[in-house]
Amino acid sequence: MSGVGQETIEEPGLEIDGHGDVLRLVARGSWLIETASRLEDIVARVQPMAQNRAEIDLCQVAALDTVGAWLVHRLQLQLDAVQVKTVFRFGNDKQKRIVEHICKSDAYCDVEPPRESALLKLVEDVGIATVTIIVNFGALLSFLGNVFGRLSRSILDPRRIRLTPLVYQMEVVGLRSMPIVGLISFLIGAVIVNQGAVQLRQFGAEILVADLVSIGVLRELGVLLTSVIVAGRSGSAFAAQIGSMVMREEVDAMKALGINPIDVLVLPRIVALALVLPLLTFFSDVMGLIGGALMAWFTLDITPSQFLNRMSDLSLLNELYIGLIKSFFFAGVISVSGCFQGLSVHGTAESLGRNTTAAVVESIFLVIVLDAFFAMFFTTIGW
Amino acid sequence: MVQDMIIKDQAEKAQDHADDCVVKVRGLHNQFGSLVVHHDLDLDVRRGDILGVVGGSGTGKSVLLQSIIGLHKPNAGKIEVAGRDQALLSDEDKKAARREWGVLFQEGALFSSLTVAQNVQVPLREYFDLSPRLMNEIAAYKIAMVGLPAHAGPKYPSELSGGMKRRAGLARALALDPDLVFLDEPTAGLDPIGAAAFDQMILELRDTLGLTVFLITHDMDTLFTSCDRIAVLAERKVIITGTIEELLAFDHPWVREYFHGPRSRAAQKARRRVE
Ligand SMILES: Nc1ncnc2c1ncn2[C@@H]1O[C@H](COP(=O)(O)OP(=O)(O)O)[C@@H](O)[C@H]1O
Ligand SMILES: [Mg+2]
Numbered sequence: 001m002s003g004v005g006q007e008t009i010e011e012p013g014l015e016i017d018g019h020g021d022v023l024r025l026v027a028r029g030s031w032l033i034e035t036a037s038r039l040e041d042i043v044a045r046v047q048p049m050a051q052n053r054a055e056i057d058l059c060q061v062a063a064l065d066t067v068g069a070w071l072v073h074r075l076q077l078q079l080d081a082v083q084v085k086t087v088f089r090f091g092n093d094k095q096k097r098i099v100e101h102i103c104k105s106d107a108y109c110d111v112e113p114p115r116e117s118a119l120l121k122l123v124e125d126v127g128i129a130t131v132t133i134i135v136n137f138g139a140l141l142s143f144l145g146n147v148f149g150r151l152s153r154s155i156l157d158p159r160r161i162r163l164t165p166l167v168y169q170m171e172v173v174g175l176r177s178m179p180i181v182g183l184i185s186f187l188i189g190a191v192i193v194n195q196g197a198v199q200l201r202q203f204g205a206e207i208l209v210a211d212l213v214s215i216g217v218l219r220e221l222g223v224l225l226t227s228v229i230v231a232g233r234s235g236s237a238f239a240a241q242i243g244s245m246v247m248r249e250e251v252d253a254m255k256a257l258g259i260n261p262i263d264v265l266v267l268p269r270i271v272a273l274a275l276v277l278p279l280l281t282f283f284s285d286v287m288g289l290i291g292g293a294l295m296a297w298f299t300l301d302i303t304p305s306q307f308l309n310r311m312s313d314l315s316l317l318n319e320l321y322i323g324l325i326k327s328f329f330f331a332g333v334i335s336v337s338g339c340f341q342g343l344s345v346h347g348t349a350e351s352l353g354r355n356t357t358a359a360v361v362e363s364i365f366l367v368i369v370l371d372a373f374f375a376m377f378f379t380t381i382g383w
Numbered sequence: 384m385v386q387d388m389i390i391k392d393q394a395e396k397a398q399d400h401a402d403d404c405v406v407k408v409r410g411l412h413n414q415f416g417s418l419v420v421h422h423d424l425d426l427d428v429r430r431g432d433i434l435g436v437v438g439g440s441g442t443g444k445s446v447l448l449q450s451i452i453g454l455h456k457p458n459a460g461k462i463e464v465a466g467r468d469q470a471l472l473s474d475e476d477k478k479a480a481r482r483e484w485g486v487l488f489q490e491g492a493l494f495s496s497l498t499v500a501q502n503v504q505v506p507l508r509e510y511f512d513l514s515p516r517l518m519n520e521i522a523a524y525k526i527a528m529v530g531l532p533a534h535a536g537p538k539y540p541s542e543l544s545g546g547m548k549r550r551a552g553l554a555r556a557l558a559l560d561p562d563l564v565f566l567d568e569p570t571a572g573l574d575p576i577g578a579a580a581f582d583q584m585i586l587e588l589r590d591t592l593g594l595t596v597f598l599i600t601h602d603m604d605t606l607f608t609s610c611d612r613i614a615v616l617a618e619r620k621v622i623i624t625g626t627i628e629e630l631l632a633f634d635h636p637w638v639r640e641y642f643h644g645p646r647s648r649a650a651q652k653a654r655r656r657v658e
Contacts, residue, residue, distance in 0.1 A: 074520070
């Protein structure tokens with residue numbers, strides 16, 4: 001056992017001497033985990049003979065570890081099963097201690113929990129999923145009610161608003177995502193012009209790229225891009241931050257101190273995002289238009305002033321408002337699902353990971369569904 | 384003449400001990416930024432000993448353990464395990480060397496997606512190609528060896544209590560029959576009965592399997608009942624290694640406060656009563 005690597009492993013063996021009235025089994029070589037596969041074969045090949053007593057002699061064994069000892073024990077069990085009584089002869093104290101300890105530790109245990117039948121499992125899964133959805137929906141409703149309650153109290157009594165976390169969140173969520181939002185919007189604006197021009201050139205209507213990019217960006221792309229980026233960046237952060245606080249019992253500590261976690265953790269994030277996402281959307285609109293205009297200038301020779309003229313002929317104010325109104329709602333969806341998922345973390349690190357993913361997937365999904373509803377709504381009212 | 388011989392004798396004895404050190408740390412220096420955790424730290428762990436490592440929180444006990452087992456690369460110093468300088472090993476040698484020690488992390492550090500029995504089988508699978516039957520049998524006796532009931536085998540770590548997790552972690556650490564076991568505060572957070580049972584089990588396993596144990600602990604009872612020698616970490620080094628009697632006589636403010644404090648006195652009293 002001592003110092004694997006320095007120790008040479010000897011070929012293991014078992015000599016069987018069935019001449020006396022006691023079956024003698026003399027073990028040789030290394031009985032170690034390294035030789036376990038050969039030992040298993042050797043032990044399996046032992047046949048009981050006429051004798052009803054056996055002696056397992058370990059005096060010649062060069063090295064013995066617990067796996068070797070276990071196989072010695074297995075040999076003993078095997079003989080026991082055919083009513084052969086075994087005794088051991090040990091070469092030294094250490095062997096004796098190990099073998100006796102292993103015999104004492106003989107226990108059977110399952111490796112995996114029992115599996116149910118596939119059909120039963122399916123029914124169970126469906127049931128659990130259904131109940132989970134209903135329970136989660138109920139929890140979400142009660143969370144929303146709670147948030148609106150606290151929010152209206154804060155609005156009625158603005159001194160209750162916690163300014164420091166609010167400003168901090170606005171910085172983290174808004175200011176720090178400006179580079180990525182700006183860059184992506186700029187590139188998308190440019191790409192739309194580039195690709196739109198290929199199609200519009202066939203009609204000699206290159207100037208219409210201004211319509212394409214300004215309506216597309218202001219109405220849909222600016223707000224969608226911003227929302228998706230912020231959902232990925234901040235929705236996940238909300239869930240992870242709040243979730244890890246739940247895991248470390250910080251949220252329980254707040255409640256015990258009489259502090260409402262909704263006030264401290266949730267409201268600043270919701271309000272911050274509601275204030276910041278429209279601003280970010282506006283920024284994204286501007287960057288998208290700049291990207292489009294520059295691309296038009298470089299590849300289509302449409303000067304910025306021509307581009308602007310064309311834009312001012314359109315009534316773009318409505319498009320801008322549509323984008324900004326939508327961004328306000330999307331902010332609510334992203335921050336509510338992030339905070340809700342964070343607060344629903346239970347104990348394990350696994351659930352933290354799962355809820356963080358859920359927050360992002362859920363908010364992007366809801367943003368797009370909501371966007372489709374808004375599209376129908378604004379078309380119906382003729383905007 | 385006689386004195387010469389005595390000195391020579393002592394030197395030889397010291398030499399003997401030095402040769403029989405499983406772990407030998409010399410001049411270890413660890414630093415995080417400007418925070419010097421260890422400076423010129425020496426430590427010996429003798430074969431067959433249970434060495435208790437104590438020290439205030441944040442004195443770098445865990446970092447010392449991590450340095451020895453190669454999870455943390457020290458800034459300077461030499462670390463020998465089983466006579467081999469850890470810094471000079473190739474990756475393959477390192478992997479082979481890892482087989483010779485088992486580590487129990489502070490909270491057990493079980494793989495949460497595997498059951499206890501599967502956790503014990505992880506190192507077996509990694510290093511050997513054994514038959515499924517033998518793998519299951521090995522898992523079963525290892526689980527029994529650390530005093531877990533058989534029904535703990537198919538459970539996931541999240542379904543276990545703190546003490547059971549620690550035991551399961553130890554079963555995994557012992558999977559490959561290591562000579563050397565590192566334990567980081569194994570009884571922290573356990574109830575006194577569970578902690579005492581854990582101490583007893585460590586002693587028993589050391590005696591049957593001939594383990595050498597490196598045991599970080601804050602538990603006075605563990606120090607008094609299980610440890611052969613104790614190393615004290617303070618002022619960025621090991622200020623003394625010795626038996627509990629030697630430590631009780633040692634004159635250093637922290638050591639005096641630690642070993643003559645109320646908790647220590649209670650543990651000493653308890654031990655005297657047992658004896
Ligand atoms: N990865 C790390 N980075 C920076 N500092 C660390 C790191 N790991 C440990 N430390 C610092 O080293 C010191 C010793 O830590 P540790 O060994 O965990 O203490 P303990 O003795 O309580 O186990 C502490 O002050 C800790 O803050
Ligand atoms: Mg520690």
